[in-house]
Amino acid sequence: MRNENSLSQTIETLLEHNRTFVAERAYERYRTDKYPDKKLCIVTCMDTRLVELLPAALGLKNGDAKIIKVAGAEVSHPFGSVMRSLLIAVCELGVEDIMIVAHSSCGAQHMDGSSMVKAMEDLGVEEDRIKLAQHCGVDFDRWLAGFGDAEKAVRESVSMVREHPVMPPNVRVTGWIMDSETGEITPVHC
Ligand SMILES: [Zn+2]
Structure with missing residues (x-):
């Protein structure tokens, strides 16, 4: 049974805040447009430590900047949703710099498919559904694998974007790792 009919306390709290935010016109200080002033797009991790740390640092x-957030900051598919967003950022919104920013002690580094399948089962996903997905060609071990070596993963994402067949050649693509504690950023030589 999916729990879809009631809002959680967390969401209720967010909505309450939102009503006040709008009523007090607190949005005024955030006003801008859709074009990134620094002509920059960052692909980084969804990690909660980076929510405020990364922009502040x-x-x-x-x-x-455009900021695209995915687990592990990985660009893992040449025609997936991250590449799609990057092409929109470049072709429609004027981005000229792309930074791939992974970070230390990332939760996606040491994931593995079988333990996540186990977690799905523990959370109530029926085995038949998992088997059906496998039958349809989903290789959970591959799809949900951790990226292992962070620098190597950044290099692979950088080369995926840099060498993408339809990425305009004026775009500079660079790779980085951010310290999740201090925000210090160091380059990955790609
Ligand atoms: Zn992460």
């Missing part, structure tokens, strides 16, 4: 404010 790089001096970014609202309107400066």
